[in-house]
Amino acid sequence: MTELQKRLIEAGYPKEEMFHHETDLYVYATPLTKKVVDKWCKENGFNRQWHCPIFKDQITGRPMYDCAFQYDKRENN
DSSP states (O other), X not given: OOHHHXXXXXXXXXXXXXXXXXXXXXXXXXXXXXXXXXXXXHHHTOOHHHHSOEEEOTTTOOXXXXXXXXXXXXXXX
């Protein structure tokens, strides 16, 4: 599990609403995820639009973050 995954879960984001493709992490864009993702990007010196851009989920129509290289299927790293 990556640091971003851990932070999202600790903040109360449901693990069952974390999706991925390969190592990219997809989470719905909500006030909670915005707070966590923005803080994580700032602390790591990342540009949010580059490292976690928002796209529209084709199934639900909801906005989602696509966080590059932030999915790890292992429970603890």
